[in-house]
Amino acid sequence: xxxxxxxxxxxxxxxxxxxxxxxxxxxxxxxxxxxxxxxxxxxxxxxxxxxxxxxxxxxxxxxxxxxxxxxxxxxxxxxxxxxxxxxxxxxxxxxxxxxxxxxxxxxxxxxxxxxxxxxxxxxxxxxxxxxxxxxxxxxxxxxxxxxxxxxxxxxxxxxxxxxxxxxxxxxxxxxxxxxxxxxxxxxxxxxxxxxxxxxxxxxxxxxxxxxxxxxxxxxxxxxxxxxxxxxxxxxxxxxxxxxxxxxxxxxxxxxxxxxxxxxxxxxxxxxxxxxxxxxxxxxxxxxxxxxxxxxxxxxxxxxxxxxxxxxxxxxxxxxxxxxxxxxxxxxxxxxxxxxxxxxxxxxxxxxxxxxxxxxxxxxxxxxxxxxxxxxxxxxxxxxxxxxxxxxxxxxxxxxxxxxxxxxxxxxx
Amino acid sequence: xxxxxxxxxxxxxxxxxxxxxxxxxxxxxxxxxxxxxxxxxxxxxxxxxxxxxxxxxxxxxxxxxxxxxxxxxxxxxxxxxxxxxxxxxxxxxxxxxxxxxxxxxxxxxxxxxxxxxxxxxxxxxxxxxxxxxxxxxxxxxxxxxxxxxxxx
Numbered sequence: 001x002x003x004x005x006x007x008x009x010x011x012x013x014x015x016x017x018x019x020x021x022x023x024x025x026x027x028x029x030x031x032x033x034x035x036x037x038x039x040x041x042x043x044x045x046x047x048x049x050x051x052x053x054x055x056x057x058x059x060x061x062x063x064x065x066x067x068x069x070x071x072x073x074x075x076x077x078x079x080x081x082x083x084x085x086x087x088x089x090x091x092x093x094x095x096x097x098x099x100x101x102x103x104x105x106x107x108x109x110x111x112x113x114x115x116x117x118x119x120x121x122x123x124x125x126x127x128x129x130x131x132x133x134x135x136x137x138x139x140x141x142x143x144x145x146x147x148x149x150x151x152x153x154x155x156x157x158x159x160x161x162x163x164x165x166x167x168x169x170x171x172x173x174x175x176x177x178x179x180x181x182x183x184x185x186x187x188x189x190x191x192x193x194x195x196x197x198x199x200x201x202x203x204x205x206x207x208x209x210x211x212x213x214x215x216x217x218x219x220x221x222x223x224x225x226x227x228x229x230x231x232x233x234x235x236x237x238x239x240x241x242x243x244x245x246x247x248x249x250x251x252x253x254x255x256x257x258x259x260x261x262x263x264x265x266x267x268x269x270x271x272x273x274x275x276x277x278x279x280x281x282x283x284x285x286x287x288x289x290x291x292x293x294x295x296x297x298x299x300x301x302x303x304x305x306x307x308x309x310x311x312x313x314x315x316x317x318x319x320x321x322x323x324x325x326x327x328x329x330x331x332x333x334x335x336x337x338x339x340x341x342x343x344x345x346x347x348x349x350x351x352x353x354x355x356x357x358x359x360x361x362x363x364x365x366x367x368x369x370x371x372x373x374x375x376x377x378x379x380x381x382x383x384x385x386x387x388x389x390x391x392x393x394x395x396x397x398x399x400x401x402x403x404x405x406x407x408x409x410x411x412x
Numbered sequence: 413x414x415x416x417x418x419x420x421x422x423x424x425x426x427x428x429x430x431x432x433x434x435x436x437x438x439x440x441x442x443x444x445x446x447x448x449x450x451x452x453x454x455x456x457x458x459x460x461x462x463x464x465x466x467x468x469x470x471x472x473x474x475x476x477x478x479x480x481x482x483x484x485x486x487x488x489x490x491x492x493x494x495x496x497x498x499x500x501x502x503x504x505x506x507x508x509x510x511x512x513x514x515x516x517x518x519x520x521x522x523x524x525x526x527x528x529x530x531x532x533x534x535x536x537x538x539x540x541x542x543x544x545x546x547x548x549x550x551x552x553x554x555x556x557x558x559x560x561x562x563x564x
Contacts, residue, residue, distance in 0.1 A: 020415075350451055350477040351420075354531065358416045367452045374452070380475045381452045409420075410429070410478065 003303035005389040011036040011295075012390055022360030025395045030178050030206060030339050030386035031364055032228045035292070039232060042291035046284045054283055055257065055274070069283050072290035073273065076238050079293045080223065081214040084243050089276045090286050093237035094205040095125040097224030098172070100239055100276065101201055102129035104252040105222075106170070112138030115167040117198065119144040119155055119184075120376060121177040124369040126203040126224075130172055144173070146180075151377060152331045154182045160192060168198040176206035176337040179368045179384065180329035181312060183211075183337050190219040199245070205229055208238075209292075209388075210308050210338060212301040215240055227285065231388075232292035236285035239276075246272035253278040304389055308338030311387040311396065315340045318400040324407055328382055339386035341368070344403070347410035349381040355409065359402045361395075418527030419534070420478065423486075427521075428478035433488035437469035442551040445474075446544035448536055453480045457545045459491070461553065467491045467499065472541060479525075479534050484541035486521045496549045503542040510535050 009015055012034045017024050026034060046068065052061035054069045070085070077085040091097045110116070116130045120143045134141040144160050147153035155173075164171070171193040175186050190200045199221040204213060209230020215223055222245070227236040241249075251258050251269055255278040260268045269275040296304065316332045319325055324345035330336040344352060349365030356363050364384045367374045374381065385399055436443075440458035447454040453476030462468035470491050472484045491499050506522045509515070513529030528538050 348475075348477040348481075350453075350534070350537070351479075354419065354534070355416070358414070366450070371452075380454070410425070 003300070003307050005299065005304075005307060006392060008036075008299065009390045011038070013037060013040070015390055019360045019362070020358050022358075025359075025361045025391075025398055027385040027387065027391065027395065027399065028362045028364045029388040029391075030229070030368075030384060032234070033209065033231050033388050034390070035233065036231055036295050038295050039288050039291045043233060043284055043288040046287045050287075051284070053280055065283055068287045068290075069281065072286040075290045075293050076240075079213070079297070080238075080240050081216055082240055083216065086272050087240055087243050087246065089239040089241065089246070089273050090281055091224075091237045091239050092235055092282070093226035093228070094203060094224045095129075095226075095237075097222075097237055097239035098126050098201065098203065099129045100252050101222050101224075101241070102133040104249045104276075105199075105245070106130075106133035106137060106139075108248075108250060110134070110137035110139045110169060113167065114139040114169045115165065116141050117144065117163055117168045117171040117193075118142075119173045120146045121151070121155070121180055121182065121370070121373055122172070122174055123178050123203065123205070124371070125205075126172055126174055126201075127372070130170075139169075140167075142168075146182075146373075146376070149377075150326065150328050151180050151182070151373075152329060152334070154180075154330070155184060155189075157188075160189070164192055164196045164198065166196050168193070168196055170201060171198045172201040172203070174203040174206070176204075176210070177329070178206050178339070179341050179370045179373060179382070181336045181339045181341065182329055183207075183335050186220065187218045190221075194219065206337060206339075209296060209304075210301075211305045221245060227289040227292060230292060231295055232289040233285040236282050236289050241272070243272060246276065249276070251275045251278060255279050257281075299389060307389060308387055309336065311391055311393070312336040312338050312340060314393055315385060315387070315396045315399070318396050319403065322400065322403055322407065324411070325403065328377060328379070338388070338391075339384060341382040341384045343379055343382050344407055344410075347406050349383045351410060352383045352403070352406055355406045356399070356402050359398065361399055361402055363399075415527065415530045419531055421524045421527060423521055423524035424478060424482040427482035427485035431472075431481055431485040433471045433485065435471045435473060437471045439469050440471065441553050442548050444544050444547035444551060446540050446547065448476075448480075448540055451477070451537070453477065453537060453540055455480065455484055455541050455544045457484075457488075457541065457548045459545065459548050461496075461549065466493055466495050467549075470545070472544075476540070477534070477537055479528060480537040480540055483525065483538045486524075487541045487545055489521070491545060496546070499549070500546060503539075503546065506538070506542065510538060 050064040052065040054066040147156040202223040204225040208225035223240040228234040353365035436458040445456040455474035459470040
């Protein structure tokens with residue numbers, strides 16, 4: 001059963017506007033979600049009342065800012081069921097989190113002949129950093145293939161067993177594909193990697209605001225997500241890492257805030273998390289992210305996940321009936337996160353997005369930062385509709401109606 | 413007329429659905445490929461520059477939205493018989509139309525792109541085939557190489 005979050009629509013100011021004189025139907029949530037009033041208020045309140053730098057000042061505002069920032073860290077640890085707030089590094093977002101591991105951990109640990117394993121469904125942000133890190137170390141990058149002509153069977157887990165050799169030092173994979181909607185069995189993938197001694201890096205950009213996450217149950221070593229895809233602000237994200245790993249890592253950026261003792265000749269590092277947050281951090285957005293995590297947990301993440309999955313099922317059913325529409329990713333009836341990618345025989349993705357926009361419907365068209373996957377599927381681009389808690393079945397009906405008109409307009 | 417109807421005028425839809433000069437002319441002696449990395453549009457233009465210094469044959473391959481496909485089709489119909497300087501001048505004419513959104517008095521098919529003006533993100537869809545054709549003209553005279561991975 002899908003929970004009813006229609007009352008929560010009132011919490012999101014930006015949803016209540018018209019686009020081309022039509023009520024906005026926002027279906028580009030995998031790119032970024034809208035922000036509830038409580039998050040916007042938390043951001044403003046910080047700048048209006050507590051604004052100060054953290055960790056250095058002894059005055060009242062600095063202490064308030066430090067308390068708020070560290071409370072956000074503790075909240076993020078609780079959000080992920082991490083053992084220790086020191087396992088939470090604030091970053092600009094998923095991309096920066098992945099880059100931290102790719103640059104810092106790989107520089108220290110990756111050797112010629114080692115293998116970094118990724119999957120064929122990775123977003124560029126969980127692919128390009130590994131390409132660069134592997135090249136620098138003289139290591140190889142390999143990929144777990146996807147199965148099925150439309151990637152409908154997800155990752156090829158038989159191939160994974162062959163690929164997970166003792167040479168694999170690190171396995172980076174996405175929890176939920178931003179293009180396919182596939183939900184990968186993260187705990188199983190981590191368990192298999194652990195058997196060969198490989199560390200795991202989980203890209204949780206598409207899952208953090210949608211599914212319950214428990215890093216200890218999942219058994220991952222690192223996990224990355226962005227605030228702005230989960231009702232929080234842009235410019236803030238999290239890298240979770242096991243404490244022992246983070247404390248053994250050299251900082252990837254250096255400067256103030258991370259040092260224990262500095263002479264003209266050298267410096268020693270503070271422990272995690274400070275050593276990985278050089279310079280003044282993004283305090284205000286961390287505080288607003290705290291409000292976003294509270295907001296999502298008040299609604300209940302299991303209920304949010306159920307709502308997403310129900311909308312995805314309704315969407316695949318409504319779209320499957322449209323002639324000439326090819327759905328990519330899990331088949332109807334299979335588990336699918338709250339997004340659907342598709343291609344129309346008679347209309348290019350960008351024409352579809354422009355047409356739907358005239359109906360007030362915000363979609364995404366293109367390669368979704370997934371160029372190698374698109375090439376593999378033989379598609380130049382797809383259209384993606386992605387859902388969040390404020391979307392309804394009526395939004396999907398409007399989408400299907402618009403798509404039928406688009407096929408007719410560009411067809412023949 | 414809404415912005416949308418103005419963007420997808422009949423001329424554009426006609427060329428997008430029934431593109432002219434699609435494919436590589438057998439006599440082509442130069443080619444170039446262009447793409448818009450952000451949207452995935454790509455375009456390969458094959459052409460033959462005749463001994464008189466004018467485009468004797470031209471065709472295009474590639475994939476993209478209705479605007480880019482129509483623009484490629486219209487570009488090829490306009491390019492035949494033109495010298496490189498004349499083709500460049502025609503592109504200048506198109507760029508004026510895209511920048512102003514105004515339909516010039518001397519109506520030709522390029523005027524159909526006036527509606528793209530209201531959609532700044534789509535301007536590069538309309539210009540891609542022209543950039544590619546001008547690039548092809550700059551290539552040395554030789555049998556055109558098939559571009560790897562290109563799908564029509």
